[in-house]
Amino acid sequence: MGARGILYILLLACAVPALAAPAQTSEDASRLFAEHCAACHGADRLGAIGPALLPENLGRLRKAEAEKIIVSGRPATQMPGVGDKLTAEQVKALADYIYTPLASVPAWGMAEIAASRVVNVDPASLPDRPQWSADPLNLFTVVETGDHHVTILDGDTNTALARFQSRFALHGGAKYSPDGRFVYLASRDGWISKYDLYTLQIVAEIRVGVNTRNVAVSHDGRFLMAGNMLPHTLVALDARDLTPLQVIPVEGDLKATSRVSAVYTAPPRASFVVALKDIPEIWEIPYADDAGPVMNGFVHSYEKGLEEGIGTGGRFQALRIRSPDILDDFFFDRTYERVMGASRDGAKGLVVDLDIKRKVAEIDLPGMPHLGSGIIFRKDGRDHMATPHLKEAVISVIDMTTWKTVKRIPTLGPGFFMRGHETSPYAWIDVSMGKDKDAIQIIDLDSLEIVRTLRPAPGKTTAHAEFDRWGKTVLISVMEGDGALIVFDAKTLEECARLPMKRPVGKYNVFNKINYSSGTSH
Template identity: 50%
Template sequence: MTLRTKKKAVAIVLALWVFGHPPSLFAQGPEALYRDLCAQCHGRDRTGGLGPALLPESVERLRLPNVVDVIAKGRLATQMPAFAGQLTPEQITSLAQWLKTAPAEIPEFTLATMRATHWSKPVLPLDGPKDGGDRWNRFVVVEQGDHHLTVLDGERFQVLARLRTHYAVHGGPKFSPDGRFVTVASRDGWVEKFDLWALEKVAEIRVAVNTRNVAVSSDGCYVAVANTLPETLVILDSNLAPIKILPGQSLDRKEHSRLSAVYDAPPRKSFIVAFKEMPELWEVSYDEAAEPVFDGLVHDHKMAEGLAVPGFLHPKRTRLPAVLDDFFFAPGYRNLIGASRSGESFVVNLDVRQAIASLPLEGMPHLGSGITFEYAGRRVMATTNLRRAELSVIDLDRWALVKSVPLCGPGFFVRSHEKSRYLFVDSMMAPNCRDTLTVIDKTTLEVVKTLRPKPGKTFAHVEFTADGRYALASVMEPAPDGALLVIDTESLEVVREIPAHKPIGKYNAWNKVHRSEGTSW
């Protein structure tokens, strides 16, 4: 090898070491940059995957400087990295401009096109799980590393099956009332239903380019899917066949918005829906005997006059003081605690359909992961905050702050169990302590221990066994570093390690169906 060749080889190796990408990347145009940097998360055709779709419709609310800023700096509370250290300002601007242009074709989602993707198979007549295990104390583990659902026995901690899913399942699996079936949604709009007793997939359908999450009705008859592109709420039957599409727009059609979340409210027999850009909340009843809905905004009686429609699968609209991006149900489901990205937090009463109180929560509370428990004879809620290193504990009778518990960094998930003395908080988005779990005593609201079993590895998302005896936490790393760690909830020691492929979440059938006070719903 000549000296000149050696120098060239060293330069290539140095470029790879510094940038982590082939040197040819930096001489390519925006399409090539997208392919090499973005497609893995956002899809080869820009229609979404682990990350949202990056089409003109999905980024139209962001001005070009904002898109540039997101590419350069990343995004808070997401897995979007910062590329300022890898790309030049000119390349970032070029990529942002390209994302504002339309691709050759964008999929359309009508009832007909959805039906064309629908598949289902007959359900086996079973009285219980084929494996003979406990029908309730089993976990569904979302393994993002190789796109599988793992069904895990919660008694023996044995893997019962690994079921292949579509790309980037997200938003939390939802169980049927008997715990037999679980429904999941992928970022790119696929909804799938799995039989946890027969250990097989039984139905699937694609309803959108980009989906936020799903909810299953308390009677198991309906599935609601919240989408960001197109901006729709899609109602499916229990077999995932499409029934209805509700556009995410105001009654006068002057406002439209991506949907941020949909959740089931069992005592009300309805789905509750929030939006990312529209200051409106929907309650969509799945009770066929629901009272008629005056399809107008609650504070505009002239608009509502004479517009009564059947209440079944039709939105009852409530105007809000601000856009509600995240929310949590107080026990009883009459009151909903909401938070906006602008920093406002307030309580909405679903019966009178208006905000009734504000909350002393600054920053960006992560209410979707909140839990309730008894403290000093009162029912309280605990929530993390994506911008503040604290756990906020709120009195649910007085809507007052009881205590702020300091954390090592902004928290993400908080979990507990009614039979456990402790609650666990992860800080998976905090660079300085993403590898820790903070353990807090529910009787004193004091930190009693910090768990850090895998230094440098993201450690997050606790879920308890049905009896509360053990807690499972994820080491959210690709194989071979990914794992589920089983924690004894009395000694707070790790007692078992189960290999996993980047397990981003795990969900216990009993806790979810029976609404354990220590888990989000």
């Protein structure tokens, strides 16, 4: 069960009187929602003070589990159980209703985005120095989904500097300003939050969509680009105070629209690169002042060359690069000239050169690789990348010169995260998608063999390694309601601290992220 969706249900019910036993109709469910849920979640289910209640926002939460939460509530949240106030038929009808897709993609344009913006602190009034004593580049932002909080952790002392309530279901990882001062957080519900690490407070928030995939920060710190699942748009923001700058419809040929799978920053190119879920294209959006329109927004086709102009209007324009397949997940080489993408069928990967705008290689990658969690490391004088797979118990190692798979390392199960560090000879992987969900396996990057298997919390889901700034320690998440962060010595592989937390998921080190460490996700 995915916790991202659980908490969207938590505020569903207010005091609902019991009804008679007959099965509920869709009209009954709509009325129940309008009477008892709309005040918090919006009459259109798009969210208000409570989150949106749509299938896309419920994540991996199964309907049967949603019904249980409606009945019994969930500890450490604002939602009590309402099993004594709702009949079984009402509970089922309400769950069915919120899992019913909307008839059309909801509108969430510039007017709605601008109206949602809240500025808590004038950015110009913020002090120049941290208001605490710690290494500002060795902080971690830790997302705790168990009770919707974020902890700011000192990576030297493993103590919390702050803990604050977040928006529902933060998603897509924390992103930092280039100096590491500000952290930007995106929620599945479309909210972007700007948090000042120097003063430990939220500076501003804005809702850019109904269901948002992630946000990227330009390498010069001036712009944010958010990608939405609903509606099918990209939204550009001024990073200083989250002023909305432009809404870019994500449209392909014949006005076909697409959800955004992810937005990435390509620093050497001064551009954002966008992965799309529904059309076979890669988008690149430059943000440098001297970039000008990208070929006037023209499409490049492998067969036909340049086609009709598709300028998006506004400051940001997209170059649409045709791909032989829909590519959901990206991984870049060090130059950001070539991007690896996982094909929709999960049987192979493609390499697209962003300069010449075409596929240059295919990669043998069956088992649905999770490229976004891959790492780069040097071996035999060449760059290699390694990636876990979501449906196969293996780590694939790719030579990034020949694009050949040089080894497939068997693991205890499919995994989601992989991490390394420039100073470490090891890569840490989880196998949390399989039966051995409590195992962390460690690979020697010279021999390409697993040299250690750790089970720091037997029987509990354990995942997502992250190195500190220096590569001296590694933090691991025990992803349970009463979970923990476990700190390991990166050389001896021995445990040195354990910090209780509420289902900690991602944790993101400031230095590693702003320096685009080859051992962590970007």
